[in-house]
Every structure is written in structure tokens, then in C-alpha cells.
Amino acid sequence: MNVPRRALLRLGVAAAASAALLPRPARGQGGAPRVVVIGGGFAGASCARTLRHTDPRVVVTLVEPSATFTACPFSNAVIAGLRELSAQQFTYDRVVADGITLARTTATAVDAHARSVTLAEGPRLSYDRLVLAPGIDIRWGALTGYDEAAAGQLPHAWRAGEQTLLLRRQLEAMADGGLVVIVAPANPFRCPPGPYERASLIAHYLKTRKPKSKLVILDAKDTFSKQRLFQQAWTELYPGLLEWVPLSKGGQVVSVDAATRTLVTDFGQHKPAVANVIPPQRAGRIAEVAGVADRTGWCPIDPVTFESKLQPGIHVIGDAAIAGAMPKSAFAANSQAKTCAAAVLQLLTGATPSAPKLINTCYSLVAPDYGISVAGVYQPSGGQLADVPGSGGVSPAEAPRATRAAEAVLAEAWFRTITAEVFG
Amino acid sequence: MRRVAAAAIGLGSIAAALVASAEPPAGAASCSGCHPASSRVTSPVPRLLGLDRAAIVRAMQEFRSGQRAGTVMDRIAKGFTDEEVQAIAAWYASQR
Numbered sequence: 001m002n003v004p005r006r007a008l009l010r011l012g013v014a015a016a017a018s019a020a021l022l023p024r025p026a027r028g029q030g031g032a033p034r035v036v037v038i039g040g041g042f043a044g045a046s047c048a049r050t051l052r053h054t055d056p057r058v059v060v061t062l063v064e065p066s067a068t069f070t071a072c073p074f075s076n077a078v079i080a081g082l083r084e085l086s087a088q089q090f091t092y093d094r095v096v097a098d099g100i101t102l103a104r105t106t107a108t109a110v111d112a113h114a115r116s117v118t119l120a121e122g123p124r125l126s127y128d129r130l131v132l133a134p135g136i137d138i139r140w141g142a143l144t145g146y147d148e149a150a151a152g153q154l155p156h157a158w159r160a161g162e163q164t165l166l167l168r169r170q171l172e173a174m175a176d177g178g179l180v181v182i183v184a185p186a187n188p189f190r191c192p193p194g195p196y197e198r199a200s201l202i203a204h205y206l207k208t209r210k211p212k213s214k215l216v217i218l219d220a221k222d223t224f225s226k227q228r229l230f231q232q233a234w235t236e237l238y239p240g241l242l243e244w245v246p247l248s249k250g251g252q253v254v255s256v257d258a259a260t261r262t263l264v265t266d267f268g269q270h271k272p273a274v275a276n277v278i279p280p281q282r283a284g285r286i287a288e289v290a291g292v293a294d295r296t297g298w299c300p301i302d303p304v305t306f307e308s309k310l311q312p313g314i315h316v317i318g319d320a321a322i323a324g325a326m327p328k329s330a331f332a333a334n335s336q337a338k339t340c341a342a343a344v345l346q347l348l349t350g351a352t353p354s355a356p357k358l359i360n361t362c363y364s365l366v367a368p369d370y371g372i373s374v375a376g377v378y379q380p381s382g383g384q385l386a387d388v389p390g391s392g393g394v395s396p397a398e399a400p401r402a403t404r405a406a407e408a409v410l411a412e413a414w415f416r417t418i419t420a421e422v423f424g
Numbered sequence: 425m426r427r428v429a430a431a432a433i434g435l436g437s438i439a440a441a442l443v444a445s446a447e448p449p450a451g452a453a454s455c456s457g458c459h460p461a462s463s464r465v466t467s468p469v470p471r472l473l474g475l476d477r478a479a480i481v482r483a484m485q486e487f488r489s490g491q492r493a494g495t496v497m498d499r500i501a502k503g504f505t506d507e508e509v510q511a512i513a514a515w516y517a518s519q520r
Binding site: 357395407 | 448451453456457458459460464466469504
């Protein structure tokens with residue numbers, strides 16, 4: 001940056017008189033600064049809109065191939081027949097109305113040095129700052145036998161849409177008395193409490209519709225998010241119906257055979273009527289292409305700016321990022337997106353972003369009227385985002401049903417609020 | 425926001441105030457994950473924009489001390505210092 005910050009801020013005073021909000025960003029070869037955002041989920045769409053709302057002079061392009069976004073939070077309720085998929089779907093009309101250019105295609109390459117993005121269709125995009133919000137990709141083949149074809153028999157339903165409906169149809173088609181198995185992955189993965197909320201709501205479906213059936217979770221780990229609260233609720237709501245098999249009790253599935261619907265562990269085989277395989281994951285593919293994913297498949301970032309630790313000028317937010325103590329959740333993605341947008345605008349003016357504080361809140365439904373939550377507050381510490389000591393935690397272990405019902409109501413309110421902010 | 429900037433020019437602390445008025449203070453941007461920014465959203469969670477500054481500060485202090493029962497705010501309020509709460513409350517009070 002060759003223009004001193006003080007001079008920029010003086011320019012900003014003149015700009016303020018003509019209704020602008022921020023000092024004029026210096027990049028963009030004399031023109032307006034350009035930010036490209038790849039991925040139109042909770043992280044990417046939030047970031048693009050926050051950039052435009054905060055400084056309308058920034059030229060923002062959002063690269064997203066889908067015309068419709070299908071939200072994962074609450075998709076477990078769709079699987080359990082409590083909600084329709086249409087309630088999960090949002091268009092980009094309001095995003096475009098903010099003056100954001102929507103490139104309805106896939107990014108195929110990133111040149112961090114030339115600061116450009118190659119698209120599957122259309123011209124190359126130059127940027128001053130790039131934000132990657134690609135979410136997750138499935139690591140096909142990481143679980144032996146689980147490839148894209150297998151997902152047609154043993155749905156993962158970990159990216160909402162057709163997979164969500166496939167799992168729902170399989171449950172609906174199953175005879176009463178059938179066995180349902182959920183295969184839960186090792187950490188890290190999208191939505192840590194997700195497999196257990198899903199187990200709960202499928203158990204609710206079985207209890208009310210097919211009470212002779214059984215559900216087993218085969219888990220590649222020995223502990224999980226909100227574990228005590230989930231297990232307490234399972235004992236109370238689904239006794240004898242839902243069984244959790246941890247790693248230490250032989251829960252790890254080592255291979256699957258889609259044709260025979262067989263799940264193999266070190267201790268034996270399971271042939272359930274319905275198998276939901278939640279497989280190992282990594283950052284969306286463009287992260288690897290751009291060189292911002294490390295050997296774990298996820299993206300190390302600076303905890304103040306969300307700039308990649310591997311490539312300059314590229315920021316990574318949402319599920320793809322290694323965000324320390326912050327979980328891979330929609331709330332975290334939205335919180336990171338707004339923090340990242342502010343940092344990007346600061347960096348474009350040559351300013352130094354100050355240390356942020358971020359929040360996460362994740363609700364899980366154990367039954368339609370029984371909600372539990374985990375909340376956290378985070379700040380940069382030792383090069384990572386760390387919990388603020390003494391803050392956060394889960395819902396109280398002992399609480400009246402009214403509290404659980406209140407959290408179920410808050411869960412739905414949260415979904416309405418965040419989707420209105422991101423897409424409304 | 426423009427009003428804040430104009431007032432700041434009068435005070436002679438132009439640059440700092442410009443940045444301060446545009447950028448939410450640490451933590452503030454996360455609140456709208458649950459507290460609706462839009463009045464069109466139906467939620468039991470109150471909107472913060474334009475709320476009384478002292479009321480926000482008091483609520484956060486009471487959540488933090490346990491004086492006020494919360495579902496998640498008791499856990500979240502413990503993550504913020506008095507200074508941070510003051511800044512967040514002032515920022516939301518100035519928004520519409």
C-alpha cells in the first residue's frame with residue numbers, strides 16, 4: 001500500500017460529506033476495489049452482502065453455480081417428515097438486489113499471484129481480495145466402498161437437497177420393525193451435533209410411525225457434541241429404540257458395500273434396512289485448487305482477518321476454515337463472514353483490522369418440542385480462535401421441559417432470523 | 425451513521441470516529457445471528473437496532489451475573505468485558 005493511512009482517512013472525510021461510509025479503498029488501479037466471493041452458502045452470501053452494505057463502492061462478485069440454496073440446518077426435520085424441503089430453500093434474488101454480481105458457474109482455478117479466478121464459463125475475474133466459502137466436499141473413497149454411486153444407495157444427506165429426500169423416502173418405505181443405522185464420522189466434520197440430532201428426529205419418526213423399529217449409531221469416536229444432553233434425552237424419550245455404539249465398543253465402520261447394504265466394523269457386519277453414511281469430509285474442492293488447504297484437507301487461517309496462512313490475498317470462512325474452537329456451523333459461518341468482510345474492507349484501505357470477537361450458537365432438536373443448545377464466544381489467542389475463558393457451554397443438564405420447549409422455539413426463530421439476514 | 429460522522433467532525437476526532445461509526449465493535453456483528461436485523465422477522469428474540477443503550481448494558485450485566493435468567497445469553501454474556509458491552513450497546517443504540 002503506497003498511500004499513507006492518514007491520507008486515506010482524510011479522503012474519507014470528504015467522502016463522508018457525500019454520504020459515503022468508509023475511507024476510499026486504495027486498490028483496484030484507480031477504480032473501485034474488487035472482491036470475489038466463491039460459494040453462496042451461509043458464509044459466502046453473508047460476506048458478500050456485508051461488504052456491499054458496509055461500503056457500496058466495493059464491486060462484489062459472488063460465484064455460485066446453484067440457482068437455489070438449500071440449507072442444512074433443520075434438514076434433519078425434513079428427513080423425519082416434520083418439514084418440507086421447500087422450507088430449506090432460498091434464492092439469490094435479494095443478494096443480486098444488493099448490487100452483487102452473481103456468476104452462476106463454478107470456479108475452476110485461482111491464481112493467487114495474478115489475483116485472478118478462472119470460471120468454468122465466462123471471463124476470468126480479477127480481484128483485490130478473494131474470499132473462499134466453499135463449504136465441504138465428501139472425501140469419496142476415504143471410507144472403503146463409499147463413492148458417489150454408493151451414496152445413491154446409502155445416502156449421506158450431509159449436503160441438503162436430493163440426498164435429504166432420498167433418506168426420507170427410504171425411511172418412509174421401510175417396514176415397521178426395520179433397523180436404521182447412522183454412520184458417524186471422526187472429527188472434524190460439518191455440524192458436530194448434526195448426526196445426533198438426526199438420530200433423535202429419526203427416532204421420533206420411528207417411535208410415532210414405526211415403533212417396532214430400531215436405530216443404531218455406529219460412531220468413529222468416543223465423545224460428541226452435547227453428548228450428556230443427547231443421551232439424557234434419549235433415555236427419557238427413546239428408551240430401547242436408539243443405541244449409540246462408540247469407537248471403543250466397535251462403532252467404527254471400516255468399509256461399506258452399497259449393493260448389499262452392508263456396513264463392516266472391526267467386530268462384525270450390519271445389514272440395516274436403511275443406512276445413512278455420514279462420510280469423512282474436507283474443504284470444498286476449490287480450496288485445494290487455490291492452494292489454501294493443508295494436508296488435513298482444511299484451511300488454516302489468520303484468526304483476525306481469516307486470511308489464508310498459505311496464500312496471500314485469499315480469505316477462507318465457514319466450514320472450510322480451520323477456525324480453532326469454533327465449530328463448523330451455519331451460525332459460525334455467518335459470524336465469520338461478517339468479521340471477515342470488516343477485515344477485508346480495512347485491509348483494502350490499508351488499515352490494520354483489530355482483534356474480533358465471534359459468537360456461535362447451535363440448537364439441536366431432540367424432538368419437535370425439545371431443544372438443546374451449545375453457545376460459545378471466541379477471540380484470537382495463540383494464532384487460533386479460542387474460547388473466551390468462562391464463557392459458553394451447553395444447556396443446563398437439569399431443566400424443566402418448559403426450558404427444552406423454549407429452546408425448540410428459539411431454534412426455529414434462529415433459522416428464520418439467520419436465513420432472513422443471509423438471503424432475505 | 426452519517427449523523428455520528430458529522431458529530432465527530434465537530435469534535436475534531438474525525439478519522440477514528442469515521443472508522444468507529446462504520447465498523448461494528450468487536451462481537452457486535454455476531455448478534456444478528458439470533459437478534460433479527462429486520463423488523464419483518466417474527467422472533468421471541470428482541471431486535472437490538474435502536475434499543476436504549478443503558479437497557480442493553482443492564483441486560484448484559486444481569487445475564488452475566490445470573491440475576492437475569494437466560495437460555496443462551498447467560499452463557500454468551502460471560503464472554504464480554506464491561507468495555508466491550510458498552511461499545512456494543514452504544515453501536516446498536518446508534519443504528520436504525
